[in-house]
Amino acid sequence: MTTQAITRRSTIKDVAERAKVSLKTVSRVINNEPSVTQGTRARVTQAITELDYEPDPSARNLRNGLSFVIGLVYDNPNPYHIIAVQKGVLAACRETGYGLQIQPVDSTSPLLADELVDFVQRSRLAGLVLTAPMSERKDLIDTLAARGIALVRIIAATEDPNDGLPCVYVDDRNAAYEITEHLIQLGHQRIGFLWGGPQHRSSGERYTGYEQALKDYGITVDEQLAVPGDYTFDDGFRGARCLLALQEPPTAIFGSNDEIAAGVLAAAKSAGIDVPYELSIAGFEDSPFSRQSWPPLTTAKQATESIAKQAARLLIGGLRQHAHADKPTPLRNQGFVPQLVVRGSTAPLRLRPPAIPDNL
Template sequence: MKVTINDVAKYAGVSIKTVSRVTNHEPQVKQSTIDKVNAAIKALDYQPNQSARNLASSSSYVIGFVYDNPNAYYIIDMQNGILNACREQGYELLIHPCDASSSDICQELTALVMHTQFAGLVLTPPLSENPQVLAALDAIGTQYVRIIAASELDQQIVANGLQVLVNDKVGAIAITEHLIQLGHQRIAFISGDPEHQSTKERMDGFLEALAHHQLTTYPEYLIDGQYNFESGVAGANRLLSLSPAPTAIVACNDEIAAGALFAARLAGVAIPKQISIVGFEDSPFSRQTWPKLTTVHQPNQAIAKLATCNLINKCRRREHLDGQMFIPKPILRDSTAVPID
């Protein structure tokens, strides 16, 4: 027979309301009471009924993850980080992929929120950087947290939105500095999708590092691309056909870098002896190539977990951080070396 909340209350010697307060992680419950209730839950193997819990409460215990990103590794890391926070705090996770470029994206998301009882949404780029989407969510009073690429807090957003920042610009400066310190002067850049703020932040960091060392920015070395393997292949082929060709390539993410490395090897170009290649994000792509990629580590699971914890705390009217910044850091592997010319 299924264990009920009544059984837990009786076993722990407390009221049903107290069990509910503990399972809902409400504040101002004594630690000794929490321990007693949790011991009863464990002993009886009690599983709260999520649907009944939502119906019985004016609050929701469902977090929505809304995204549009072609990078499966990024999405998996985000899902795992959000899920870790949800499990720790008694929430469920609903995942909603979508097309951020769709003309009716605002209507799609408002309809989703209106028909689903959410506590709040976790938004990742490019949705988290779309002012029309944010305005539509604000208009129906949705709680959300934005994960965005930025070097400072966005003071222009409405008060409703929490922010967790990833300082891609600093990460791009650091990885470009690494190449410059090795002696590279002809350094190229393959960008990601233009609608992502991370593309701009990473290119800005790259250009700032070159300017700081008074190195020439060659227009033909700045290649437009998308966050995929094919862009890396096409961009590297274009760069390798130039005379002189660059001695190093900064790719806007690891998938692009893996494509660039693949193209260089097919062309018979030795890596890193003849050309150095670096990526960004430290995804599994960076460790699956040969040689393994020097890259910039971005702790996506930790970023997602912090964002979700702040969102849940805001929903529960607890203390939360309106903005916290992550600084990506270089990871040096085998794809970079001193240039031979």
């Protein structure tokens, strides 16, 4: 019988011995306390890396009565977006020694506030990172704040709301304006717009940017060209079929995210429409859909992972201030602006030449 060796998980004591410091010093480095010299911090950090040591958040909670675990709450049909958010928050947790609990929820639940409070208490969480649409519900935010729950919101906004609650905000409106302007400058006058879920502020912000660009260029806003839906491939396909069936169909379609735009591309191909020369298509977010489609999609590059990482950092930074300062200083909110990425799905319009009769 072969005996298989069991790899023992490294402990904080192993780190202290490797770095030749006390357990207290290792703890101070892990908690990013300022009272450690640069040389000592470097030795401890190197030992942590060499031993692949990961602090146990639950043990730290029991030891000092503080929680070193945060929660991420989401309700979004786009799996690529959620994966990027999770990766960003997890990266911030790893660099600060915090644990992470992930909780999908039904954002329409009338008991959502109670459910989130129960989640925080049951999992002994220090705070929450809230994504849209929960992060944009003022009633929910006010209730959670009143119950003493630390939180950070990821929201769609053109500027810092300055409402006293921490957030990371994304300027969807100006990014959508830039996409629409790109299509207009290619010569498109009839530009369709496919909405994401109306419960997401980002969808309305993107429509506002689209509408403003049309008005600024003197193009009449045609309500027939804006189709409601959700942030899904299927709604992109259905919405495109509706637009392409119009008596005067659009020559370009702007989908509120890349998943919608990929559905538009599939609808165009099923109808034998040449993309981009008969129909230009643009998305939003720069997800794998935009890069894996053919032609690849013009989009707005939204640094979802970086946005989520900054939100987690903001939450953890605030928690540390409250734990170590009598009068914590509010941390500065940060904004992100998605950047236009032009790819092969958009081009100047080239209409098919009229068919030549056989008798000529």
